Amino acid sequence: MEYKKLDKTAYKLHLIKTDKFKTINVRICFRDEIKKEDITIRNMLTNFMTSSTDKYKTKRDLVLKTQDLYAASIYTRCYRSGRYNMTNFYLSILSEEYTEKGMLEESLKLLSDIIFHPNFNDKDRYLEIYKFISNAYQKKIENIKENTTGYSMIRMLEEMDKNEAYSYRDIGYLDDLKKITLEDMKNYHKKLINNSLIDIFIIGNINDDTEKLIEKYFNFKTFKSPKVNQIITHNKVNNKEKVIKEKNKSSQSKLSIGCKVYDLSEYERNYVLTIYNLIVGGSSESKFFQVIREKNSLCYHISSSLNKLDNLMLIKAGISRKNYDKTIKLIKELMDDIKKGNFTLEDINKAKANYISMLNEIEDNEEAIVETYMAKDLLNLGNIDERKKEIEKVSKEDIINVAKKVKIDTIFLLEGVNGRG
């Protein structure tokens, strides 16, 4: 595998050459400082961009074109990452040795059409398509409570600090949706193209011409520089945690706990915290899983995960409401145990083996490789081999120190009452 990062002034181009895969994957990432009021229009815009372009007026036209390109797939995703709004366009196609010559260029051209030429000109068509997308999007926002686990987590983050970026809903807001006009869409499209920090990744069996093709079809012009630090840090420590309960008509209660992580060094955030999380709740070997599920039969699902760019550890569990107190007590005890050093060398070795195995998994998957290069820049992480070396250095003492910097901040219970079961 050969990796090259080129500065094209208006964007960074990442070329990853490998012959391990039958497909070529392209990712175009637009990054900008997040504003709450931008989330909804960003979702609407990217939705619209993949539904109607000047040349391919309808979703059907676009799908027929991707079918002609041997089942190419194009999709987008908007999400928050620390203090930034991320909008990614993804393209995945078969390499030309499995199809025919010219297919990569044709596919890039299609992606370029989608990014640079949304159909704002044919007004009747625009309104018709906008209306459908908007209705569908409205329903999606209204259906947010259908995923009780996700909803509980969203509510917890809102309760944690409603002014911080992590409390913003990725899915967007109904009030903002209602206000969007055609002019807004046009302006926001210009803003996306001209004001974002842009990274283009391309991975697969590429050649010397690939760079020229990208330059030809992705002629971004303006130079931008990062404005704010992407990583969110917490200042004051809440000594007493906030507890919120909300009733919901369901069989199971969904517990979400937000832990703030304070004052970590880069090494601690990139490596020690990862091992800490795997030991406390991030795997089926973790303390939470072994004690709360296996020993006490209190739940089927319990896990913890990290939002490193938010300096947060999130815990979620599906429990019966009558077991709430017992579960909370155990979670706290288990977290305290790590602080006191009540864990073994075997726990650490299993966590390290787990992490190294995940790194090995990355190498078999194109999307995961791209993700790794993105994280490398965002978190200043080493490459895969460097990470393997660094993780081995994590000691028991390091873990105890990090454990002391992880503090439960907000507990949210979506309380299941009157369910069917």
Next chain:
Amino acid sequence: MDVDKIELKGLGQTLYFEKLDNGLEVYLIPYTNKKNYTMHYVTKYGSTATTFVPYGEKEMITVPDGIAHFLEHKMFEQEDGVDPFTFASKTGTYSNASTNYECTRYYFEGNKAFNENLDYLLNFVGSPYFTDSNVEKEKGIIAEEIKQYDDEIEWFFDEEMKKAMLHKDNHRIDIAGSVESINKITKEELYKTYYTFYQPSNMFLVITGNFNVDEAINIIRNNKILKRAKTNFKFKVKKEKEIEKIKEKEVETNFNISNTKVGYGIKIPIGKKDRFTLNAYVALMLNTKFGLSSLFREEIKKKELMTNFYVERELIDDYLLLYFKADSTKPKELVDAIKTELKDVNITEEEINRMKKVWISSNVMMTDDITLTADNIVDDIITYGKVMYNKIDLYRSLNKKDYDKTIKNIDFTNSSIVTIYPEHKNKSSN
């Protein structure tokens, strides 16, 4: 080593096959450019087999619903106290298991200690260890799992549609059973079930990714537990004959949701038709008439009949079930539109060729992923009773004449409508 070698034509892959004396079938697809491997040990026993003659007995017994899934959980209990999750995690290997209507599978995914892990997988699935207390302990965990799925609208939707279409078939019953049924499960029933359905002659092993075929075969042939296993035991499962007509024409119900959902289900008896051919031609019809590139979809968008619409297929024992599902404020109009569209299922040669190209390309793409490749083998065996070695050729041979012949005789009106309203809304108010 003499193992059957089969070329998967059009995919650039080689499959190695071996059948052990005890009946276990082994399917191996080695890769030269991958770092990881995945191994799936599968028994052709799922949630639907609840009445059967246990191994060594003569009379039929009926066990509680959800026992196959309960058994899957309990296989992770070992007499030496080391559980398989822990064993696997020492080398960073991911382990898990799953149960569906037709099969139960145990799998390891990793990139280290292939030989040890393979031997261990065969050993742990070969060594049941149930006690009264470890069975009791699991009931709390599984009850929470059941409640979790009870709250999920997609599961509820799927089950309501099955219940509307099926009279007696056990696909009507939730895979995990109910809190009530699992509370009745005893260790004796678990052992009886285990010894009936976990015989190697009812099982198969699929391995894909980074490994050496000779080494793998060696471990499998010399595994102590497999060597001791009984040979060619045939079990008897009672199956209710399912009635061809759907059970309920129309069902209206409520759930804790914000927007109305509607489902249109069609029940197609397979009869003497070839399962693969029928499934492929019906899929061709559905993709062309109702897929993302269909005119129908543009039409129902324009008429605002739905905000989210998708179509699924499911092959069960003697039936092919079709599911049209949507979020819709006009459920009746949408169902009428689907019915009208189904009256003319003619498609052109060009449309058939387009889908063939898409399917063949997608199949080639999937070979890059070792997990999807293993899943495809498992699905083939469960759905068609064999690996479809020549799938690409079969897709290439699809044609208009056979399409017409296959599709023309299908009765698409043997159907159920399921509408799920939000709880605060009156069923009839819409």
